Amino acid sequence: MADAARDGSAYFRGIAAKWEPVCAPVLESVPLRAGAMLPSELLLFASLCLETKVGLVVESGRKEGYSTEILCRVGGWLVHSIEKAVVEEADKRLAAAYGGRLALHRGDGRRLVPTLVDAARRTAVLLDGPKSTGANLMLPSIRGAAVFVGIHDVPLLGTDHQGNSRRASIENGAAYFTDDPEYVAQFGRYDRAWMDRSGYKSHRDFLAVCCVLGIFRGGYKQLTEKLPKST
């Protein structure tokens, strides 16, 4: 088990390191937005998209579009982004900047995500609303046709303010979590501005609040067989 955890850590850190030269300039150029995911989480998600050559990313929960913008800038894939409480100004900005490669949807991701995942286009899914436990409940309806799924907000066991979603993620066979200490040591520097802005002194305190990405293998075998077993 310890070896599996180590292999998982090395594998995912290796992917993030491989694609860091592509992702870092994007992470450093997109302005931080309220309530957004951490740059270090998006580094891993975007790196996995590049590594597995996805053609489509379906995101649920865009708010002001920090994650959306990073996804649109990193790769040449199409992005379907869903939001139930649309921020009109943000959507205007996103449509003007990324119109041709970004489809902005208004509605409930629990209903829309399964209709947008397209196995033939090799789809990665990012769930940041619903998140945590709500997102874990969606997994059975989407992972079969997805290359992989990322769920934001799966905090440490015992610190979970959102219904023990970490436990649900482990039970759902999460392959990796971005609060892996070795991942934080290697890539946590991208979150420095976020931490300073939120007033957190240590990465551990920060991650304990919520900002952890869980990665789940999808069912699209050809592209996921390289992913290691659950850690």
Ligand SMILES: C[S@@+](CC[C@H](N)C(=O)[O-])C[C@H]1O[C@@H](n2cnc3c(N)ncnc32)[C@H](O)[C@@H]1O
């Ligand atoms: C934390 S914010 C998203 C931040 C964004 N991913 C980023 O990094 O900038 C979560 C968003 O999810 C939306 N949301 C929550 N439940 C949802 C659902 N079932 N379907 C679609 N959007 C949802 C909320 O309205 C909120 O705007």
